[in-house]
Amino acid sequence: MSEIHFREMASKSWLNILTFLCGSAVGFVLCSQLLSILLEEQKDIQPSILHNDPHARHSDDNEQNHLEGQMNFDADASQHKDENTDIAEKLYQKVKILCWVMTGPQNLEKKAKHVKATWAQRCNKVLFMSSEENKDFPAVGLKTREGRDQLYWKTIKAFQYVHDHYLEDADWFMKADDDTYVILDNLRWLLSKYNPEEPIYFGRRFKPYVKQGYMSGGAGYVLSKEALKRFVEAFKTDKCTHSSSIEDLALGRCMEIINVEAGDSRDTTGKETFHPFVPEHHLIKGYLPRTFWYWNYNYYPPVEGPGCCSDLAVSFHYVDPTAMYELEYLVYHLRPYGYLYRYQPALPEKILKEFFV
Amino acid sequence: MLSESSLFLKGVLLGSVFCALITMLGHIKIDYGKRTHHHERHHLQAPNKEDILKISEDERTELSKSFRVYCIILVKPKDVRLWAAVKETWAKHCDKAEFFSSENVKVFESVNMETNDMWLMMRKAYKYAFDKYRDQYNWFFLAHPTTFAIIENLKYFLLKKNSSQPFYLGHTAKSGDLEYVSVGGGIVLSIESIKRLNSLLSIPEKCPEKGRMVREVSEDKQLAVCLKYAGVFAENAEDSKGKDVFNTKSVGIFIREAMTNHPNQVVEGCCSDMAITFNGLTCNQMYVMMYGVYHLRAFGHVFNDVLVFLPVNGSDND
Numbered sequence: 001m002s003e004i005h006f007r008e009m010a011s012k013s014w015l016n017i018l019t020f021l022c023g024s025a026v027g028f029v030l031c032s033q034l035l036s037i038l039l040e041e042q043k044d045i046q047p048s049i050l051h052n053d054p055h056a057r058h059s060d061d062n063e064q065n066h067l068e069g070q071m072n073f074d075a076d077a078s079q080h081k082d083e084n085t086d087i088a089e090k091l092y093q094k095v096k097i098l099c100w101v102m103t104g105p106q107n108l109e110k111k112a113k114h115v116k117a118t119w120a121q122r123c124n125k126v127l128f129m130s131s132e133e134n135k136d137f138p139a140v141g142l143k144t145r146e147g148r149d150q151l152y153w154k155t156i157k158a159f160q161y162v163h164d165h166y167l168e169d170a171d172w173f174m175k176a177d178d179d180t181y182v183i184l185d186n187l188r189w190l191l192s193k194y195n196p197e198e199p200i201y202f203g204r205r206f207k208p209y210v211k212q213g214y215m216s217g218g219a220g221y222v223l224s225k226e227a228l229k230r231f232v233e234a235f236k237t238d239k240c241t242h243s244s245s246i247e248d249l250a251l252g253r254c255m256e257i258i259n260v261e262a263g264d265s266r267d268t269t270g271k272e273t274f275h276p277f278v279p280e281h282h283l284i285k286g287y288l289p290r291t292f293w294y295w296n297y298n299y300y301p302p303v304e305g306p307g308c309c310s311d312l313a314v315s316f317h318y319v320d321p322t323a324m325y326e327l328e329y330l331v332y333h334l335r336p337y338g339y340l341y342r343y344q345p346a347l348p349e350k351i352l353k354e355f356f357v
Numbered sequence: 358m359l360s361e362s363s364l365f366l367k368g369v370l371l372g373s374v375f376c377a378l379i380t381m382l383g384h385i386k387i388d389y390g391k392r393t394h395h396h397e398r399h400h401l402q403a404p405n406k407e408d409i410l411k412i413s414e415d416e417r418t419e420l421s422k423s424f425r426v427y428c429i430i431l432v433k434p435k436d437v438r439l440w441a442a443v444k445e446t447w448a449k450h451c452d453k454a455e456f457f458s459s460e461n462v463k464v465f466e467s468v469n470m471e472t473n474d475m476w477l478m479m480r481k482a483y484k485y486a487f488d489k490y491r492d493q494y495n496w497f498f499l500a501h502p503t504t505f506a507i508i509e510n511l512k513y514f515l516l517k518k519n520s521s522q523p524f525y526l527g528h529t530a531k532s533g534d535l536e537y538v539s540v541g542g543g544i545v546l547s548i549e550s551i552k553r554l555n556s557l558l559s560i561p562e563k564c565p566e567k568g569r570m571v572r573e574v575s576e577d578k579q580l581a582v583c584l585k586y587a588g589v590f591a592e593n594a595e596d597s598k599g600k601d602v603f604n605t606k607s608v609g610i611f612i613r614e615a616m617t618n619h620p621n622q623v624v625e626g627c628c629s630d631m632a633i634t635f636n637g638l639t640c641n642q643m644y645v646m647m648y649g650v651y652h653l654r655a656f657g658h659v660f661n662d663v664l665v666f667l668p669v670n671g672s673d674n675d
Contacts, residue, residue, distance in 0.1 A: 015361070016360075016361070016364055019361050019364045019365050019368065020364050020365070020367065020368040020371075021368060022365065022368060023364065023365040023366060023367065023368020023369040023370075023371075023372065024368040024369065024371045024372030024375065025368075025372060026368070026369055026372060027368060027369035027370060027371065027372025027373035027374075027375075027376070028372035028373065028375060028376040029372075029376075030369075030372075030373065031372065031373035031376035031377055031380075032376050032380065035376070035377065035380050082660050082661055082662065083658055083659070083660055084658075084659040084660070084661060085657065085658055085659075086657075086659075087656070087657035087658075087659065088655065088656070088657030088658055089657075090657075091656075091657055117621075117623065118624075183655055185655035185656045185657050185658065186655060186656050188656070188657075189656040189657070279645050279648055279649070279653075280641050280642075280644075280645050283641075283644045283645055283648055284641050284644060287641075306644075306647075306648070306673065306674050309648065309652075309653075311652040311653060311654060312654070312656050313653055321616070322609060322612050322613055322616065325612045325615070325616070325623045325624050325627070326608050326609060326612050327649075328624050329608060329612070329624050329627055329628065330608075330646075330649035330650065330653060331649075331653055331654060331655055332624075332655060332658075333624060333628075333630045334507075334608075334628070334630055334632055334649070334650060335630065335650070335654070335660070336507050336509040336510060336650055336651060336666070337509050337510050337512075337513040337631060337662055337664070337666075338421070338509055338512075338513065338662040338663075338664040338665050338666045339509050339651065339666050339668070340665055340666070340667050340668060341651070341652070341654070341668075342668050342675070343652075345656075
């Protein structure tokens with residue numbers, strides 16, 4: 001009897017030990033899971049790096065609506081200490097550019113947001129044009145529908161809106177898409193040689209259909225104040241009508257009718273500055289097949305390879321969000337220390353005079 | 358039943374207490390480890406502008422010319438397109454660049470290492486470079502053809518560093534106790550380091566041609582082991598803000614990561630303004646980087662650099 005009892009006791013204590021071990025294993029696993037989750041969260045808290053933005057020192061700028069430079073440039077403050085932006089600042093004041101970005105409700109967060117975080121801040125004023133108003137973004141509502149066939153309508157209404165509200169706030173009026181990357185400093189250099197009271201507009205010049213050529217929509221184009229006035233007036237007097245849904249072509253036709261000159265936007269060595277594609281498509285020989293429409297459209301002899309693109313390029317198109325930031329990094333941050341660039345264009349006369357007054 | 362469930366619960370309690378204890382101890386150890394690692398993990402920083410300004414104008418010109426960088430690019434026939442891209446782009450900015458290939462490839466000039474083994478290629482290349490160029494170059498930069506390098510930024514980084522000291526730098530990583538420079542980010546050796554390496558190459562106990570491990574050890578780790586015997590230790594190169602200047606990833610990857618991790622500070626949090634290398638580039642991306650670094654810029658942003666590096670003679674790609 002006592003033997004059986006003993007065995008019972010033994011098996012019971014084995015069971016007890018097993019139960020205890022099971023319990024401790026479960027406790028261990030649960031606890032480790034919990035701790036690992038807690039510790040991961042701690043690692044995710046990034047230190048925020050905020051420094052003074054030297055690019056936003058626009059002391060003379062009294063623009064109320066000026067979109068403040070949200071982006072703080074200095075990941076590496078000491079590098080930017082070496083940077084002298086006097087000329088860029090001077091041009092900012094002398095060559096006032098209002099940018100309007102063609103976008104839509106679906107693209108505000110997907111695309112326009114990244115434009116806003118990068119190049120848009122360098123415009124003297126920037127407006128995001130959509131079919132419907134969005135007070136938070138903010139975006140202007142043009143009260144049109146969306147879609148590729150609405151582009152010309154949106155363009156006409158956008159320019160009208162800009163003309164009615166901001167005509168005196170800028171000298172030049174730039175249209176871009178939400179997948180266009182624009183280098184404002186270089187646009188100012190290009191435009192500084194011209195007078196905004198002249199009827200002229202610039203972009204990537206295409207030759208078909210319009211005698212003087214017309215500017216590619218995607219690569220962006222910029223109208224002088226006089227050109228804008230004439231454009232808006234032309235719709236009031238029916239000189240131009242909403243003739244087609246092909247935005248850039250229709251605009252180009254109108255420009256010709258109202259005697260606005262299609263300007264030559266190439267740099268002093270003849271290299272193009274406005275680009276209808278991303279750098280890769282222009283820089284790589286053979287990337288764009290010979291049968292591609294582009295080769296027959298370009299007004300000036302098209303070039304592929306290193307000669308395609310000016311050092312002082314103004315725009316690129318079909319730029320996805322990642323590429324927006326990549327371009328921002330390559331243009332405004334990464335540089336070869338001490339390197340003497342081959343292309344050293346002169347400052348425009350007008351600006352030089354200002355400097356030495 | 359009751360005694361069993363209470364036993365179970367006691368077990369759970371003990372288990373979690375045990376686990377918490379171990380985790381805490383582990384963390385203390387890691388933290389302590391990190392601190393000691395911080396000391397052990399050598400960091401090297403870029404020079405300060407103030408230091409450079411103290412040097413006179415004449416000395417600065419001499420200084421610009423005193424960096425003679427010899428570039429070793431290890432290639433295999435399958436890399437032929439990348440090879441061409443590197444040759445036409447950044448390699449032109451080395452004082453001299455030579456391609457070391459596993460075998461002879463028609464149309465492409467290279468030094469034939471006659472082996473497919475990366476470690477053997479590396480050893481032979483370093484030996485060749487040292488034997489032939491020890492008197493002409495003082496810094497030796499080794500890379501794969503997937504890497505894009507900005508030699509001017511490398512020279513700037515090396516500004517206050519004496520090449521007669523044993524420098525071994527790049528993007529470091531750890532494998533157990535071994536700290537080594539990842540070949541993906543590029544490896545920089547001073548003349549002193551390569552000299553010491555060269556004397557060890559003939560000692561199989563210290564620097565074996567075949568690693569003693571059963572599994573294959575990558576060539577960059579083997580190099581570190583070898584150099585350690587010569588008293589040369591890996592150092593991670595950083596800019597004045599602590600950002601890596603040698604990168605084993607491409608700009609695109611950094612940007613994508615930044616867009617996920619800190620979407621409000623994408624470019625700031627991305628990469629150093631004085632980055633020296635990026636890795637993992639395609640052939641096309643080499644040309645894009647060349648344009649983006651040596652051409653594309655914003656007008657009116659002027660840098661008062663204390664040293665001047667002139668563009669390469671006769672080159673049209675920069």
